[in-house]
Structures are given as structure tokens and as C-alpha cells.
Amino acid sequence: MSALDLRPAAAPAPWARRVLRHALMETRLVIRNSEQLLLAVVIPLGLIVAGVLAGDRLGLAREPFVASVIALGLWSSGFTSPAITTAFERRYGVLERLVATPLRRSDLLAGKATMIALLAVGQATVLVVAGLLLGWTPTAVAAQVVVAVAVVPLALVTFAGLALTLAGRASAEVTLGLANLIYLVGAAGGLLVPVASFPSWAQPMLRLLPTAALGETLRALATGLFDPVPLLVVLGWAIASVALARKVFRWIS
Amino acid sequence: MPAALTVADVRLSLGGRAVLDGLSLVGEHGEVTAVLGPNGAGKTTMIRCCTGLLAPDHGHVEVLGEPAGTASANARIGLMPQATGAWSGVRPAELLAYLASLYAVALPVSDLIAALGIDEFANTPYRRLSGGQQQLVNLAGAIVGRPELVFLDEPTAGLDPHARRRVWELVRELRSAGVAVVLTTHAMDEAEQLADRVVLLNEGRCVASGTVAELTAEKGLEELFLDLTTPGGSW
Numbered sequence: 277m278s279a280l281d282l283r284p285a286a287a288p289a290p291w292a293r294r295v296l297r298h299a300l301m302e303t304r305l306v307i308r309n310s311e312q313l314l315l316a317v318v319i320p321l322g323l324i325v326a327g328v329l330a331g332d333r334l335g336l337a338r339e340p341f342v343a344s345v346i347a348l349g350l351w352s353s354g355f356t357s358p359a360i361t362t363a364f365e366r367r368y369g370v371l372e373r374l375v376a377t378p379l380r381r382s383d384l385l386a387g388k389a390t391m392i393a394l395l396a397v398g399q400a401t402v403l404v405v406a407g408l409l410l411g412w413t414p415t416a417v418a419a420q421v422v423v424a425v426a427v428v429p430l431a432l433v434t435f436a437g438l439a440l441t442l443a444g445r446a447s448a449e450v451t452l453g454l455a456n457l458i459y460l461v462g463a464a465g466g467l468l469v470p471v472a473s474f475p476s477w478a479q480p481m482l483r484l485l486p487t488a489a490l491g492e493t494l495r496a497l498a499t500g501l502f503d504p505v506p507l508l509v510v511l512g513w514a515i516a517s518v519a520l521a522r523k524v525f526r527w528i529s
Numbered sequence: 530m531p532a533a534l535t536v537a538d539v540r541l542s543l544g545g546r547a548v549l550d551g552l553s554l555v556g557e558h559g560e561v562t563a564v565l566g567p568n569g570a571g572k573t574t575m576i577r578c579c580t581g582l583l584a585p586d587h588g589h590v591e592v593l594g595e596p597a598g599t600a601s602a603n604a605r606i607g608l609m610p611q612a613t614g615a616w617s618g619v620r621p622a623e624l625l626a627y628l629a630s631l632y633a634v635a636l637p638v639s640d641l642i643a644a645l646g647i648d649e650f651a652n653t654p655y656r657r658l659s660g661g662q663q664q665l666v667n668l669a670g671a672i673v674g675r676p677e678l679v680f681l682d683e684p685t686a687g688l689d690p691h692a693r694r695r696v697w698e699l700v701r702e703l704r705s706a707g708v709a710v711v712l713t714t715h716a717m718d719e720a721e722q723l724a725d726r727v728v729l730l731n732e733g734r735c736v737a738s739g740t741v742a743e744l745t746a747e748k749g750l751e752e753l754f755l756d757l758t759t760p761g762g763s764w
Contacts, residue, residue: 279640280636280640280644280702281636281706282636282672282675282702282703282705283706283707284675284677284706284707284708285675286604286605286606286607286632286634286677287632287633288604288631288632288633289630289631289632290633293631294630294631297627298631301619301623301627305616305618305619309618364616364617365616368614368615368616369613370613370616372577372580372582372608372610373608373614373667375580375581375582375603375608376607376671376680377631377632378600378604378631378632378674379631380600527582528577
């Protein structure tokens, strides 16, 4: 006979505790995962160092390049990491398991959003500090700061919506492969490579991508420009991607 | 007091195949209901209907007096899944502390770990545990929130006899505490040892039900199982 008091007494913890504990759980697991740390911090840090040291020889302007790398890091935290972790949560039956707890589906999504925000803030802090220590001197105008403050969270919502759309339908292995491929495509599609670098016929299409919207916003922020157009782009993408994720996401694989 | 679980004439097709075909069963508070059936009989699908992950095409499922899948019903149940059910890198102690934190009142995690013999591997990543160790962690996760109704999907699969007996004892304690237990199993002796009521499934239908004594009046439970069910598929 165990000493456990098994008499039924199930009742949910307060909402804030459920969401916070879930967010902390997921954050710990992501931080422990070396592959995801590589994408989130190590690669961007390496790019910043390489860009600062060899940028002049490669023709890379320091201010927009560091901003591009920060955008790339946010892309991995907002898209690649949640896509892969969620796909494996479905594969391992974690989501099926959590359904039979007080953690509501909206709590789980709020927890994931909090996890992404925590990672993005931590990652952006590391990259910004590293850039500043290496001589990065962004020259932002106030109006663009306002634009960036709106664009960054909307971009993260967009990326998370796309991540859940992919992970909510595809198998874990397919998601793993596609998420890494899409990471590279996104890096080339306006994150690391500015839209102005592409042929003029391709630029209007690229400007409609959420990756380009984030990249252009941070580059404008770092170089003293004001460009509010990306705000409209990510607003549209955020609404569409969340609606799509809600429609297609499956909790079991 | 309504039954803890009512499954009434549930039909569900997946991929064009009828997985549940008019299934009905009842689980009462303070009783163990054993659901037996070959692979593919619909046992896990039935549990998924009870947690709201799957919606029946026909019929209804009521959990603790509420429609299956509602947030308030799901907060009062426990689930031990048949396989995995945890992040690969999570440590058992960490997982159980997390699950406990979702409830206003939960079992003390250290006591639960001790009761189920999880101590020795409480800080080992889940992916490195044996199948039996994972089962014990899953069982602990199912009851940490002090549920009124608990679903145990093949709770002793892969366990050694010592661990199996420990799980049986815990199931009996749950019943004594007033918890409704619905367990699926392939093990006839497990059903005979634990069940107040046995439901025998075949191809998504209940083909026999009653107490162990009622069902075994003329022949053994395994013989009855072999007579009334068809060899399992891969569902």
C-alpha cells in the first residue's frame, strides 16, 4: 500500500501558471538541444564575427549586415525551432498526452508563443550585444523604431503560424527536412540577402515575403531609413498564417 | 451521480474503414473497467474519442457528466498513452513536476516517484529509458493530478513481474479511492485480477461484457477471447 492520497481532487492551476510552466518547459528543452542552439545563436554569432572581420573585403556594409543576421536568428527562433519541436511532439504523442490535462489548447499555444518570445528576446540580446562589442553602430530614426517594434512580433507570429501549419500536417522527418530547407530559402529570400540585391523584376514579389519584410525592417532600422511598408506585409501574413494553422493543424500524427 | 464514462453507440470511420462500429460501454466511479480486444479492435481510438481528439461520426461520449473533449472534462481525467507521450529529452522528475504544476492540487512528485520505483532513473532523459521504465513514468503522469477518471492504455506492457505487480496494486488503490479506471490490455490475467467489469471488443464493436465471473461461467477468459475475436490487424 502506497502512502499516496489518490482520492480525486483534480482542478486546474491558474491560467498564468499553466502557460508559464509550459513555456519554461519548452524553453528548457530547446536550450538543451544543441542543433537548435546552433541555428539560434552559434551560426548567427559566427556570421556576425565573420561579417565584421571580413566584411570590407567581401563588400558587406557592417550596419545592414549585422541587422540581417539578427533577422536570420529571429527566423530560426520563430519558424525552424517551433516547427521541428512541434512535429516531434506530435510524433512522440506529447500533444495527445497533454490533451488529458488542464492545459487547454489555447494555453499550449500561448505557452509556445511565450517560449518563442523568450528565445527571441534572449537571442536578440546576445546578437545585439555581440554586434555592438564588435563595432556595430546602428543609426535608427524614431519612426522606424516604432515600425520595428510592431514588425518583429508580427513576423514571429507569422513564422510560428507557418511552423505549426507545417508541423501540424507533415511527419516529423519531413518537417525536419523541410524546416531546414525553408530556413535556407528564407535566409536567401530577404533575410541575409537584401531585396535590392535581386533583379528588379523579382523585387516586388520578394517584398511580399514575411522574411524580406523582417530583414528590410531591421536593415532600415540599422541604417537610419524609414520604411513602413513591411508592416502591412507582415500584418497580412500574420492573420493568414494563424488562420491556416488553425485550419490544418492536427494534434495526433 | 452519472457514470464516469458513457460511450453510446459510437461509430467512427478513419480512412474509409470503420474503426468503431456502434461501440457502447460504461465506466463507473470506483470501478475498474477492462477493455480487451485484439490489435486493431478500436481500443486506442475509443480513448481518443474520450479525450476529444477524435469526434465520432455517430453516437456520443460523455466524460464525468460532460461531453467528451471539453476543457473542464479533460482537466479531471488522466491518460497513460500506449506509447511514449513525453518529450524525448525530458527527465522523468522534470516531466512529473511540470505535469503537477498544471493542477491546483497534485500528488507530491517525490512520493509518487518513490511509490512507483522511478527514483533510480528520475533524472535520466526519457529517450534513454527502457520501455518498462517509460511505462511507469507515463503511469505516474496519468495520476499526478488526482483524476476522477483515468485511462490506462496497456499499462503493464513491457513491465517485469515486479513492476507489473506494483502497477496492479496502484490500480487497486485508485479503485479504492473512488477513481474510475478504464484500462485496455491484451493480458487476460490482468483483466481477471483487476477488473470489476470486462468489455470485449472486436472490430470496433462490443462482443461481450460483464463481470469476470459472468464471462467465465462456461469457459476461461482467453478461450472466450479467442472464440469471439478475429486476429488483429495493424490499426
